[in-house]
Amino acid sequence: MSNSALIQLVETIADNKYVLGDRLVEVGFSGPDVESTLASVAMAQGELGHARLLYNWGFTLNGIKGKKPEITNETGKSFSEVRAIDGWVKLIANLYTVNVAMDVVMEAMMDSGDADIAANINKLYLEHKEHCVFSEGWALKLINDEGGVPKKFKEDLNQALPEVEQWIKDVESNSELSNFVVQNNLVKRFQETIEQVKGEGAVTNVG
Amino acid sequence: MINQKSEYYVFTRIKRGDDLLFIGSVDADSDNLAKVYANYTYDEEDWFEMFVVKKDDFLQVKLSDGVMNYQSRVKGAEVV
Numbered sequence: 001m002s003n004s005a006l007i008q009l010v011e012t013i014a015d016n017k018y019v020l021g022d023r024l025v026e027v028g029f030s031g032p033d034v035e036s037t038l039a040s041v042a043m044a045q046g047e048l049g050h051a052r053l054l055y056n057w058g059f060t061l062n063g064i065k066g067k068k069p070e071i072t073n074e075t076g077k078s079f080s081e082v083r084a085i086d087g088w089v090k091l092i093a094n095l096y097t098v099n100v101a102m103d104v105v106m107e108a109m110m111d112s113g114d115a116d117i118a119a120n121i122n123k124l125y126l127e128h129k130e131h132c133v134f135s136e137g138w139a140l141k142l143i144n145d146e147g148g149v150p151k152k153f154k155e156d157l158n159q160a161l162p163e164v165e166q167w168i169k170d171v172e173s174n175s176e177l178s179n180f181v182v183q184n185n186l187v188k189r190f191q192e193t194i195e196q197v198k199g200e201g202a203v204t205n206v207g
Numbered sequence: 208m209i210n211q212k213s214e215y216y217v218f219t220r221i222k223r224g225d226d227l228l229f230i231g232s233v234d235a236d237s238d239n240l241a242k243v244y245a246n247y248t249y250d251e252e253d254w255f256e257m258f259v260v261k262k263d264d265f266l267q268v269k270l271s272d273g274v275m276n277y278q279s280r281v282k283g284a285e286v287v
Binding site for chain 1: 208209234235236237240242247248250
């Protein structure tokens with residue numbers, strides 16, 4: 001079976017992490033408070049590290065052995081809304097949406113039981129959870145904020161959703177990925193998680 | 208932006224069996240954000256354990272000494 005679909009999948013995750021890492025520094029540097037700024041910059045390092053690991057795995061899947069090529073840019077598979085991040089609210093809306101999507105997909109990849117997948121993404125899959133907690137915490141904060149912030153956040157979230165949802169649909173329906181991803185209820189799980197936060201009127205403190 | 212921040216104290220243990228150390232604090236809007244902030248702010252060690260505790264959840268047992276300080280004399284028991 002060809003690896004091309006898996007390479008596409010790995011590169012899509014890598015590209016989004018690459019661009020998010022860049023935006024987390026660029027926009028996150030002017031975060032609303034010192035804690036969130038510090039967390040954004042630290043998380044950017046994490047995202048860029050994850051992207052590098054995934055690109056290198058992609059090179060290996062492509063048959064490149066030995067020293068891997070220098071990564072100077074993304075491969076063009078990042079979501080357009082992620083590339084368009086220009087402010088804190090849009091950053092959180094996209095960070096949250098993309099993090100949830102990646103989490104759902106990476107969990108399905110881990111569930112496939114493929115040893116190569118586990119070896120390549122296990123560590124970053126665990127670290128990614130912390131990024132999810134941060135973006136969810138901020139999503140809940142913005143959705144419960146005052147003035148025009150909740151409206152702006154929901155607008156940005158609704159703008160980010162279609163492209164990301166389409167990507168998950170593609171992952172779920174691509175037969176070439178059936179050995180690498182447990183294609184079960186991915187879209188449903190994604191939608192349920194997003195709806196939970198979107199519909200939340202109150203900030204929760206789930207440990 | 209609404210400020211619903213609470214102060215959280217950060218405690219860590221460097222190695223298994225070590226004493227729990229108070230190393231600092233973070234301000235956060237929720238328990239989850241406090242955990243993330245603490246982990247990113249105090250990452251100078253590969254801690255064995257790290258905890259955050261909301262400052263408000265600390266129950267004072269011994270107060271500073273003062274004349275006729277009734278609360279300090281009950282030694283932590285709640286005065287009903």
